[in-house]
Amino acid sequence: MVQITDFAVESWMDAYETKCKYNIAETCCASISIDQLRGLSEDKNREIFDTSKVLNYGAIRGSEQLRNNLARLYSAKVSNPLSPDLILTTPGAIQANYLTAYALVGPGDHVICHYPTYQSLYEVPKQLGADVSLWKAAPSNNWIPSIDDLTALIQPNTKLIIINNPNNPTGAVLPKSFLQQLIDIASAKxxxxxxxxxxxxxxxxISPIDKDFPPSLLSMGYANVIVTGSMSKAYSLAGIRIGWIASRSASLIEAIASARHYTTISVSHFDEAIAAYALHPSTVHNLLARNVQLAKTNLALLEKFVIKNEDEVEWVKPVAGTTAFIKVSREGRPVDAVDFCKKLLEKTGVLFVPGSEAFGSEWKGYVRVGFVNQTSVVKEGLDEASRFVRRSLEDVALAE
Structure with a gap:
C-alpha cells in the first residue's frame, strides 16, 4: 500500500473553510460567475459554449480553442511560438503536477523541490518512490533559495528539479537572472x-519592464522544461477545474500524455469552453486587470495590518500571487500557529492557515494569509484579526 502523508493544507481548508465568516486563507483571486465573466468580455455576444454539442469524450488532449489560446499566451514576446500540440489539459493544476511526477519519476530517482511550497509538489514524488531533497528558502534572502545549495543537492540520479514561481505561501518570485542560473545548472546535467x-x-x-521580471520558464530556451498552470488562481475560476501542462519537448509531452490516459481520458467540454472564453483576447486582459488591481488594493490593507501590529507581526512583503507568509510572535517568541489560528477562528470567524501545520514544522509562528478575496472580506477580516492580536494574543500558546 502506498504510504500517503496527510495533505495538511487541504485538510485544514476542508475542516474550516465552510465554518468561517472571513476566509482570508483562500488562495484564489475572488471567484466570479459565468455572468461576471461575460461582463468582463469586450464581445458580449460571443457564445461561451454550444449547448447543441454532443457530449462525447471530445478532444482527448484538450479542446483546440483552449489549447490555441494557451499557446498564444505562452508565445507572446518570444521568437519561437509554442505549438498547441505541446499542451495537455487536466482537471486542475494539482492533476497536472501529479501526472508530471507520475510519468517521470519513480524508485531510484532523486528529486529536488523548492521549499516552502505546496505540499503535493514534494510529497507525490516521495509516494512514487523517489528520494526527495528540499531546496530551502529563507526570509533573510527574500525567500529566494541559494544556487550554491542547489548545486550541493544535485546527485548523479537527480531526475527532476521542481520550482513554484510565484511561490505559495510566500508570494516571492524567482527573478529572471536566478532562473537563468537554474537552467544553466540543469541543462549541463x-x-x-x-x-x-x-x-x-x-x-x-513587480513591473514587466523590470530587468529581472520573471518570464515563464517555458520561454527561456531550455527544452527540458515543463510548466503547469491553472484557471483557479490568477483567473478566478477554480470551480471549472481546468489546469494544463506545457513543454517545448515533444518527448516529455508524449510521456505525460501516455500516463494521462490512465487517469483522465479527457476533460469536461463545458469546463474547457469556459476556460477558452476566459483566455480569449477579448476577455483575458480585462480579467487579469481586475485581479491585479484587486491584489494591489488588498495588499495595501494587509500592509496596514502588518504595520499596525509591528511588535507582534513580521513579513517579507509578497511580490506576486495571492498569498503572504506572516510570522506572529509574543514578547519576541513565535506563537503556536495552530493554536493562534484556531483561537482566531473561534473568537472572530477569521480563517488563516497555520504555517507550521501546512508548510513544515520549522515555520514556527508563521501563518499563510490569502489576501485576494473580496476587498470587504479582507478589510473586515483583518480588522477583526488586529483586535484579536491586541486583546487575545496573551491567550495563545507559544511555539515549543
Missing part, C-alpha cells in the same frame, strides 16, 4: 525542470 506557475501572471508588485 540534462535534468528536467518542473515549474509550477499557477500564480502566474498575477504580478502586483
Amino acid at each position: 540534462n535534468i528536467t525542470i518542473l515549474s509550477d506557475e499557477v500564480y502566474r501572471p498575477l504580478f502586483h508588485s
Whole structure:
C-alpha cells in the first residue's frame, strides 16, 4: 500500500473553510460567475459554449480553442511560438503536477523541490518512490533559495528539479537572472525542470519592464522544461477545474500524455469552453486587470495590518500571487500557529492557515494569509484579526 502523508493544507481548508465568516486563507483571486465573466468580455455576444454539442469524450488532449489560446499566451514576446500540440489539459493544476511526477519519476530517482511550497509538489514524488531533497528558502534572502545549495543537492540520479514561481505561501518570485542560473545548472546535467506557475501572471508588485521580471520558464530556451498552470488562481475560476501542462519537448509531452490516459481520458467540454472564453483576447486582459488591481488594493490593507501590529507581526512583503507568509510572535517568541489560528477562528470567524501545520514544522509562528478575496472580506477580516492580536494574543500558546 502506498504510504500517503496527510495533505495538511487541504485538510485544514476542508475542516474550516465552510465554518468561517472571513476566509482570508483562500488562495484564489475572488471567484466570479459565468455572468461576471461575460461582463468582463469586450464581445458580449460571443457564445461561451454550444449547448447543441454532443457530449462525447471530445478532444482527448484538450479542446483546440483552449489549447490555441494557451499557446498564444505562452508565445507572446518570444521568437519561437509554442505549438498547441505541446499542451495537455487536466482537471486542475494539482492533476497536472501529479501526472508530471507520475510519468517521470519513480524508485531510484532523486528529486529536488523548492521549499516552502505546496505540499503535493514534494510529497507525490516521495509516494512514487523517489528520494526527495528540499531546496530551502529563507526570509533573510527574500525567500529566494541559494544556487550554491542547489548545486550541493544535485546527485548523479537527480531526475527532476521542481520550482513554484510565484511561490505559495510566500508570494516571492524567482527573478529572471536566478532562473537563468537554474537552467544553466540543469541543462549541463540534462535534468528536467518542473515549474509550477499557477500564480502566474498575477504580478502586483513587480513591473514587466523590470530587468529581472520573471518570464515563464517555458520561454527561456531550455527544452527540458515543463510548466503547469491553472484557471483557479490568477483567473478566478477554480470551480471549472481546468489546469494544463506545457513543454517545448515533444518527448516529455508524449510521456505525460501516455500516463494521462490512465487517469483522465479527457476533460469536461463545458469546463474547457469556459476556460477558452476566459483566455480569449477579448476577455483575458480585462480579467487579469481586475485581479491585479484587486491584489494591489488588498495588499495595501494587509500592509496596514502588518504595520499596525509591528511588535507582534513580521513579513517579507509578497511580490506576486495571492498569498503572504506572516510570522506572529509574543514578547519576541513565535506563537503556536495552530493554536493562534484556531483561537482566531473561534473568537472572530477569521480563517488563516497555520504555517507550521501546512508548510513544515520549522515555520514556527508563521501563518499563510490569502489576501485576494473580496476587498470587504479582507478589510473586515483583518480588522477583526488586529483586535484579536491586541486583546487575545496573551491567550495563545507559544511555539515549543
